[in-house]
Structure formats: structure tokens, C-alpha cells
Amino acid sequence: MDKILRIDMGAEGGPKVTVSPVGAYAGLGGRSLTSSIIAGEVDPMCHPLSAGNKLVIAPGLLSGSIAAMSGRISVGCKSPLTGGIKEANSGGQPAQMLARLGYAAIVLEGKPKDDRLYKIFINKDGAKISEDKSLRMLGNYQVVEKMKGEFGDKIACISIGQAGEMRLSAASIAFTDMELRPSRHAGRGGVGAVMGSKGVKVIVIDDAGRQTRQPKNPEKFKAANMKFIEGLRAHPVTGQALPSYGTNVLTNIVNEAGGYPTYNFKQGRFQGAAKISGETYAELETKRGGLATHGCHSGCVIRCSGIYNDKDGHFLSKQPEYETVWAHGGNCGIDDPDKIALLDFLDDDIGLDTIEMGVTIGVAMDGGLIKFGDADGAINLIKEVGKGTPLGRIIGSGAAVAGKVFGVEKVPVVKGQALPAYDPRAVQGIGVTYATSPMGADHTAGYAIATNILKVGGYVDPLKPEGQVELSKNLQIATAAVDSTGMCIFIAFAILDQPETFQALLDMLNAFYGLELTAEGVAELGKKVLTMERDFNARAGFSKIHDRLPAFFKAESLPPHNVTFQVTDEELDTAFNW
Amino acid sequence: MDKILRIDMGAEGGPKVTVSPVGAYAGLGGRSLTSSIIAGEVDPMCHPLSAGNKLVIAPGLLSGSIAAMSGRISVGCKSPLTGGIKEANSGGQPAQMLARLGYAAIVLEGKPKDDRLYKIFINKDGAKISEDKSLRMLGNYQVVEKMKGEFGDKIACISIGQAGEMRLSAASIAFTDMELRPSRHAGRGGVGAVMGSKGVKVIVIDDAGRQTRQPKNPEKFKAANMKFIEGLRAHPVTGQALPSYGTNVLTNIVNEAGGYPTYNFKQGRFQGAAKISGETYAELETKRGGLATHGCHSGCVIRCSGIYNDKDGHFLSKQPEYETVWAHGGNCGIDDPDKIALLDFLDDDIGLDTIEMGVTIGVAMDGGLIKFGDADGAINLIKEVGKGTPLGRIIGSGAAVAGKVFGVEKVPVVKGQALPAYDPRAVQGIGVTYATSPMGADHTAGYAIATNILKVGGYVDPLKPEGQVELSKNLQIATAAVDSTGMCIFIAFAILDQPETFQALLDMLNAFYGLELTAEGVAELGKKVLTMERDFNARAGFSKIHDRLPAFFKAESLPPHNVTFQVTDEELDTAFNW
Numbered sequence A, B: 001m002d003k004i005l006r007i008d009m010g011a012e013g014g015p016k017v018t019v020s021p022v023g024a025y026a027g028l029g030g031r032s033l034t035s036s037i038i039a040g041e042v043d044p045m046c047h048p049l050s051a052g053n054k055l056v057i058a059p060g061l062l063s064g065s066i067a068a069m070s071g072r073i074s075v076g077c078k079s080p081l082t083g084g085i086k087e088a089n090s091g092g093q094p095a096q097m098l099a100r101l102g103y104a105a106i107v108l109e110g111k112p113k114d115d116r117l118y119k120i121f122i123n124k125d126g127a128k129i130s131e132d133k134s135l136r137m138l139g140n141y142q143v144v145e146k147m148k149g150e151f152g153d154k155i156a157c158i159s160i161g162q163a164g165e166m167r168l169s170a171a172s173i174a175f176t177d178m179e180l181r182p183s184r185h186a187g188r189g190g191v192g193a194v195m196g197s198k199g200v201k202v203i204v205i206d207d208a209g210r211q212t213r214q215p216k217n218p219e220k221f222k223a224a225n226m227k228f229i230e231g232l233r234a235h236p237v238t239g240q241a242l243p244s245y246g247t248n249v250l251t252n253i254v255n256e257a258g259g260y261p262t263y264n265f266k267q268g269r270f271q272g273a274a275k276i277s278g279e280t281y282a283e284l285e286t287k288r289g290g291l292a293t294h295g296c297h298s299g300c301v302i303r304c305s306g307i308y309n310d311k312d313g314h315f316l317s318k319q320p321e322y323e324t325v326w327a328h329g330g331n332c333g334i335d336d337p338d339k340i341a342l343l344d345f346l347d348d349d350i351g352l353d354t355i356e357m358g359v360t361i362g363v364a365m366d367g368g369l370i371k372f373g374d375a376d377g378a379i380n381l382i383k384e385v386g387k388g389t390p391l392g393r394i395i396g397s398g399a400a401v402a403g404k405v406f407g408v409e410k411v412p413v414v415k416g417q418a419l420p421a422y423d424p425r426a427v428q429g430i431g432v433t434y435a436t437s438p439m440g441a442d443h444t445a446g447y448a449i450a451t452n453i454l455k456v457g458g459y460v461d462p463l464k465p466e467g468q469v470e471l472s473k474n475l476q477i478a479t480a481a482v483d484s485t486g487m488c489i490f491i492a493f494a495i496l497d498q499p500e501t502f503q504a505l506l507d508m509l510n511a512f513y514g515l516e517l518t519a520e521g522v523a524e525l526g527k528k529v530l531t532m533e534r535d536f537n538a539r540a541g542f543s544k545i546h547d548r549l550p551a552f553f554k555a556e557s558l559p560p561h562n563v564t565f566q567v568t569d570e571e572l573d574t575a576f577n578w
Helices: A030-041 A094-100 A140-151 A188-197 A218-234 A236-245 A247-256 A278-287 A322-328 A337-350 A354-366 A375-387 A390-396 A399-405 A428-436 A468-485 A491-497 A499-513 A519-539 B030-041 B094-100 B140-151 B188-197 B218-234 B236-256 B278-287 B322-328 B337-350 B354-366 B375-387 B390-396 B399-405 B428-436 B468-485 B491-497 B499-513 B519-539
Strands: A003-008 A016-021 A055-059 A073-078 A085-090 A103-109 A118-123 A126-131 A156-159 A173-175 A184-186 A200-205 A291-294 A305-309 A315-318 B003-008 B016-021 B055-059 B073-078 B085-090 B103-109 B118-123 B126-131 B156-159 B173-175 B184-186 B200-205 B291-294 B305-309 B315-318
Touching: A003 A126, A016 A126, A030 A055, A030 A073, A030 A085, A030 A103, A030 A468, A030 A519, A055 A094, A055 A188, A073 A094, A073 A184, A073 A188, A085 A173, A085 A188, A085 A519, A094 A103, A094 A156, A094 A200, A140 A156, A140 A200, A140 A337, A173 A188, A184 A188, A218 A236, A218 A491, A218 A499, A236 A247, A236 A278, A236 A291, A236 A491, A247 A278, A247 A322, A278 A291, A278 A305, A278 A337, A315 A337, A322 A337, A322 A354, A337 A354, A337 A375, A354 A375, A354 A390, A354 A399, A375 A390, A390 A399, A390 B390, A390 B399, A399 B390, A399 B399, A428 A468, A468 A491, A468 A519, A491 A499, A499 A519, B003 B126, B016 B126, B030 B055, B030 B073, B030 B085, B030 B103, B030 B468, B030 B519, B055 B094, B055 B188, B073 B094, B073 B184, B073 B188, B085 B173, B085 B188, B085 B519, B094 B103, B094 B156, B094 B200, B140 B156, B140 B200, B140 B337, B173 B188, B184 B188, B218 B236, B218 B491, B218 B499, B236 B278, B236 B291, B236 B322, B236 B491, B278 B291, B278 B305, B278 B337, B315 B337, B322 B337, B322 B354, B337 B354, B337 B375, B354 B375, B354 B390, B354 B399, B375 B390, B390 B399, B428 B468, B468 B491, B468 B519, B491 B499, B499 B519
Parallel strands: A003 A103, A118 A200, B003 B103, B118 B200
Antiparallel strands: A003 A016, A055 A073, A055 A103, A073 A085, A085 A184, A118 A126, A156 A173, A156 A200, A173 A184, A291 A305, A305 A315, B003 B016, B055 B073, B055 B103, B073 B085, B085 B184, B118 B126, B156 B173, B156 B200, B173 B184, B291 B305, B305 B315
């Protein structure tokens, strides 16, 4: 992982590959690397779809090693959705393979002058780029099938569906899992549109002939990894809840807490919640011959994913994540688990952010386009995106655009990005993260649900403004650091509660690189990443005034707790004081 | 003009009227009044379609008097298109009538809880508001016909078409001319969407029983007005060019100067320009029994408007303005005067900003939706807006949204508003106005074409950056003041070149109000208005970084002069240093 693969898609005579040492970017990985490259090399005033933008795909610091949970991959660019810097990350196999091939990052630069569509094949011998007209307007599943036919089944793929090709602002980038399904996504911020603007349909990775990355101190590393795994298995969230029910274990919990945004953020509880809970999905998965427990990448010990089959036992989609189930479920008044799974599959196939899609359809429902609860109508809307009809293009452009086009006042977005599955009035800590994160509304950027609701890392009353800024700040710092390691963010539950598990993570990093990183050093890395990202955004025109929730969260109270968002603007403005 | 008519459209039990003295707003008119009310009473962070926004409609300081050219009316709100403060003004009869009824402004506040649609009738006895379901989704022409049937033909109307009802961001507000045609528009910034969000379809004004407003010093006023008229008749632009050919006299001039944006700002000259010039239109108007010279409101002595008939001598549209002919013409590669006139009529009827529509269609053409030059395709797109189809709603939402939805990189907007008919690379002074005006890209906010191209008020080389900021600054100050008088902005040509005509304007204001206003006082008023508007925008999240042209104007040079926009960011940032 000592080199960067740059591909100039706009070079004279066709795409041009350059491999260079990491140089000044040495010691960075994942989000710290993607954000460094974007902040340092991209003009914040450039159009996100222009040749001046770059798409950076980077495994984490421990990816490709035997470290558990190290399969996370980061994608960075200037976001077509927010207009600010973007890091979206994903599970799946590509992180491990890219890291084993020695690449700290792939950087797609420039832009073809025509609308040619390319595939990129990367293996131990380097990168080959070729035009492939046959891939035009295919969904991710079909793209991967074709790549398997061409390159065999020992590969991993990074691809875009129709949405990315159309450069829609809600387009995701798909990463294949261990079964070569394009079911893991860098979902948020329209990263797929940037890949589409570069004319790249798929990146195929084959790490044959390459070995697991070796640590500087193998013994220490192995011991720390064991301790780390032990900690994950011991914690109730990572050891029991997530393996059993996946992220969707949260439906009942958040609904019970009254923070489950329902009918486009009108109320905090959904009557149909039990019908679409993680418990229900797990039962259906087991009954229909799917899998309730499954890992999305090699080295995963939490195994929060799953396989969801239809009534006849045929694959319908991977087990939909909590935020997906919420976005297409309660937020749209839909309580049919099969239809939600189909929506999940369509989003994955067309290459769309499930959160953005659910919120967009909720906004369209509020605008009267279809009725709340109309599952078939919602399915049809996502299919329209795949077809590229005008209606589909509106939906695929996200909630802010749909709000404008349908003349809707209530549009739950921050910096143009849709709010995820936790109402900021009933979980005020996450409201601080939504408002202030340089990413736009993003729950993963500082997951205050942990402390507000799950009582992990202490407890802060979710209904009151006190302590929320401090909570969100610390979580945002920690997350920016974890996002740089290549570790799945779910390790946070264990490392927040168990000092010895956090120490094991530090020990792994230190043993791998021969460092002496401390907790303070990790926090410094997190702060450095956030500062860099906020500086990019400032140069792109963002100020504290953009660190705000939409006005209705302060004006309309949310049942059942009948609360409004109470954290003041002045408090929000202190979120990055350190 | 000593009272303000406020209508709370969201009051319990239905709309509620309050008439109050102008109070703290005394001495203000037109833009200075609308911007004062918006800046003082509207939360800059409110959603433009929410109950918290207000729509202010205000005649100017001299409206309703015998002063020539005093029929301009201002509309103010927080803009759904830009997210900033908006003042859009229009000709037509309502200014004179409202002023005679004694209203300094109408302020629509609040928002109905349901989707009821209202009409408002205002006469000497006050205001009556009634629901009228029969008006739903009618075009402006049909609305006015219905109002004539109900209230007779001595009225004036302020109305929205289908676009405003759908709350689309490019929706205009129509004002009837002397023949009761809804052909004059407050076009820019989506003011019609705000009227639609208030549930108001039409405001009917009848000034029967009211007299011309009387000046404090009638003799002085009359003498100054005569001198003012004399000056307008003596100046070649207001005395000859505009009466003969209307604003479209500019097609040949701007095309010759190489500043005529063609094919979505790809080049500065259009081969078909002569076919759609003001000279061509005037000839067709005369030949077909229309009118090449016509005034849009009583008291107009420039008479730059006209009546354009079809081949069979039937009314097709009012004489399309230069910016309309350009937007639907050269910018879209269309050179058929009849089809452009039809597009103008459709925009007026559906209630759409012609500039935003032409630029939006140009962007859609660049995105491959239809081909450049496809006039029937363009006509169809505007008709789609009227029908409210998804495609129509995209187009009616303006160029920025269309750019996102169609994944187009080259989107000529500033602060979300489309650039008008003068390329900022070939006319760098207007580029400064586009970039820095608090209104978004708006040629009328500081019409540097006057000095860059027409050599009015001196001369500044249009192709060089030197002197452009100073030029734009002074014009923006003067315009903010003129927009407050209720005077048509075209008086600027004469008052910039002829000191005695400017003095006559001052004399009129002083004689009317018993003031001793000087040139410095006028400049102070202009600065005060701009400062207030910029402060509102700052509170809404705008900073100097938003005072920029899209990056491509600096990166791509414009034929035939092969120039880029050369004014530096640092220079732009001095535009409001005074």
C-alpha cells in the first residue's frame, strides 16, 4: 500500500495510467487519505461533474491485513449532492484486494471528451482500461455477471448502475461482497455520479498472486487482533444484536424511543414497525432459506449482514439495512418487508443511495405525487429512475431537488443531503451531527444514537439539548479517525464501552506500522481530518449558517414526545471548537 | 400612498385583511420598500414556500402621479430560486392603480392550511377575498378574461399561471397592460411560486372613484415632468431606438459585439440573429397589422413595447423583449420569429420567467434532451410545464435544477438564477453585476451594457477587466435607487448621459414630496437598499464565495473574441466597498 494509481480519463488519445509513490500522503488511509487528496488537489469551486473534480477510492490503514473488520473502503470527491467535500464508505471485498495489490488509493481524474464508457481491470500486473459499449445502462447485478464471465469469479468489482451513468445526484457506487453481489454501497452524496462523469462503469480487481499484508511486528499484531475480536464478541451490540438481527435490530428500539421518523418526519412512531423489524426479517430469512447472519467481507467477525429470499426461496436482496428499511418503510408509511426488500434490491441494482431514495419518495408523497403507504407506487418510482424517464431523473436527483420540483415546503435535508433514520427532535445528539457534519446530514459521521439511545459510551438524555454538542463533537472526531483505519464503524460500540478493546485497536495499528500511536494521537488525526474537510467546505461557500437543520425541526413538535429541536445555533457553532 | 394592505392568508377562519399606516416605512417605495419589509420582517432562514415568507407588491414613489414612466411595480420576497432576497419589477397598469388607491404596498403573509385558491378584489372600499375554484390551473390570459367578465374592463390584474400554482421556482407574476393583457411580468426569482404558496391566484384592482396623486408643489412638478419627457425624447436610445424596435434592437448590436450567448453560452455570435432582430420583428408587426410602438402603462413616453400578430393577423404575443428573443432564440439555436413569439406567449400565459426558461431549455439541449434549433421541441417543453408533467416541472424549476436532473456540467447560473442575454466574457462589466448582485445573475441590477456596448454614461472597454467593478458598482447603486422611484429603468439611458434629465427626475421627486433630495441623496438611498439586501443574504448563508460566475467562464474562452472572464475574485470582492 505504498503507491497511488492515478488514471487521467481525459488524457489525449484515451485514459492514461500513472502509478506513483504515496509520497506526501504516506501514513494516511481511508477517509484521511481521500479527504487529503480532495482538499489538496480539487478546486472547491469546480463543478462536481467537471474534469477538475477527482474520485478517490482508498482502502484503510489496516485493509488487506488479517485484522478483523478491516474491509472498509472510502470514496472521496466533491459531492454533486451537497456541493461540499464527500467521503462515503462501504464494506465488501474491494478494500482487501486493493490493499493487497499495494494501492493506497485509486484516483480517477479528468473527464473523457465524448460519452465513452470504460471498464478498468486491475491486477498484480497493473491496470488496463478498455471501452465497453455493452455495459451501457446496465444495472450493477448485470455488470458484475458480465465481469464474472470475462474475468472469472475470483474478482471484486466497484461499479455504477444506470443512476451513476446518468450522473444523478443520489447515485451510489457498488462494491461486491464475498459472494460477488454488488450489495455494499458507498451510498451518500452522489459519488456514483462523479464516477459516471469520469466515464468509468466498473473497476474489476483481481488480487491473485498477492498475499495478505504483513505487519512490522507480527506477534504483537496477532495478539492485539485476538484481543480486539474478543472485545467485539463480548459486547452485546457487536456480539449479539448485530449478528442476530443486523442493523435493523434498531427498528423496534428507535420506534420505541419515539425517534422513528414516520410519514416524512411527521411523527416519531410507526404503527407498522413490528412488521418490518430486524426480528421479523431474521425470522423470514431463516424460514425461507436465506441467512440471518452473514459477513460482507472476509475478516468480518460481527457479521451483521444477511440474505433475504422471497416466498419461493429465491434471492430477493441482501438483508436490507435499518436505514433502508426505515427510508422505504416507516418514512413512506410502508410496512411490507418483501416490498421493502425489492426496493433495496432495485436501489442496489440501479445504484442509488437508499436513504436519499426513501426520503425523496417521502417528500414526493408529501407533495401528493403518490400516497403514503403506496408500496407499488414507490417501487414504480425507483424503476423510473432506472429507465431514466424525467420522473425517474427527478427522484434520482434526491430530496432537495424533488422538493423544488414538486413545490414541497417540508424537505428534510442539510447541505442538500437527506436526513437518515433518526428524528433529531427525539434524538437531539444526532441532530447536532446532521447539522454540523461537513458531509451534510449523515448519521455515521457521529453516531449519537449510541449514547442517546443505546447507552453505549455513557448516556445523554436524547430529548434535552444539554450535552449534545459535546457528544456529537467527540463522536465526529472518533469517527473521522476510525474511517481512516478501514475498520467498520460498528467496532465503535465496543471501543466506546471497553477501554481494552480500544487499546487493542491502537496496538494493532502500532504493531502493523511500528508506531506509538496513543488515544490522543487518534483524536488528533480525527480533528485533522475534520478541519481539512471543513476548510474545503468553507472555500466552497459553506459557513456556520449552513450548519443548521431545516426550520421545521424547530417549529413543529414531534409526537409522541412532542419535542422540537432545542440545541441553539450558538451551541451548534461550538461543535468544532477544540 | 400612506397605508399598507396586509392580508394574512393563514389566519384562523380564512384570510384576514389589515390596513395600517406606512409608519416606519414612510418615504420608501418600490424596491426600497419591498426590500425593507423582507429584510426587516422575514427570517432569512425560512423556507421560501413557508408561512414565514412574505410577498410584497409595491408601486414606486411617483406611481399614480402624472409623472412620465412611473408605472413600474416592485415585487419582493425570499426567492425560491436563489434562496436570497428578491426584488423583481414589472410594467403594466397595477402600479398606477394601486398608488391611486393609496396603497404603498400589498403584503401577503402566512399560508392557507389547505390548498384553497383565492382571488382578491381591491377598490376604493377596501379588499375582498374569496375562494374561487374555477380558477384552478388556468393560464394568465384565461384568468384575466374571467376577471373582466366578473369585474368589467376598467380593472388591472396581478396573477399567476399554472407555474405559480405549482410553486415552481421559475414562476413569474403577471401584470396587465393597458389593453388588459397579462403580458408584463415580475419574471425573475420565482416570485410567482411564493404567490402560489399563499394560495392567491389573482389580485384585481379597480381604482374607479380615485384621482391622480397630487404633488405638494404642482407647478414645479409639472415643469420638471415636461423637462424629463423632453430629455427622454432627445436621447437616441429612449427617443428613437426603443420606440422603433423595442428592447430587441439589441439583437444586432450585441451579436455584432460578439457578446450574444449562443448554444448555451458556447459562442458569442449567432448566425440566425438577423432573422430574429428587432428590425425584423418591427417589420413583421407593421406588415401584419400589429404595433411596433406601444406603451405598457399609462404615462409611458418611451413606448418600447409592441403587438405581434401571426401570419393571419391574429394576436400571437406582445412584442417579445430582447432577453426573451435571445433566451428562446440564439441560446437555443432557434431563429424563427413566430415560434419565439409563441414561446413568449406560452411563458406569459403559464406564468414563467422567459430568461430562466430559455436558459433551462439550453441546458437541457446541452444534456441531449432535444437538439439545438428544435423550436417545436422547445414549444413542447414549455407546454409540458403548463400541464404539470414531471418533465414540465423540471423545466419550470429553472436551469440549476435542470442541470442537476440532466447531469449537465455547463449550467450558467449565479446564486441559482440563470444568466441573461449578454455573455460576461465579451461584456465583462455585466459579468461583475451577474456575480455580485444580491439578486443572482440579473442584467437589470446594474446594466453595464449601457457603458460597455452602447457607450451611454461614458465608455469602458467590454473585453478588459479594468474599470468593470467601478462601473457595475455605480450602476447597481443607481439602479437600486431608480427601482425605488417606480420609474422604468430605461430612463437610465437619458439620466446617465444628460445631467439636466437627471436633475428633472430629482426635481419631480422633490416637488412631489416637498423634499430637497440631491444626487448624493439618491446614491445614499441606493447604497442603503443594497446594504440591506446583502445583509439579508448574509443571514441566509451567502458570502463572497457566492459572488462568483460559474467556473467555465474563466476556463473556456468565447469566440469570436476568444476571451475569458478576467475580473479577479479580489476585485469582485470590492464591488460593495463604499
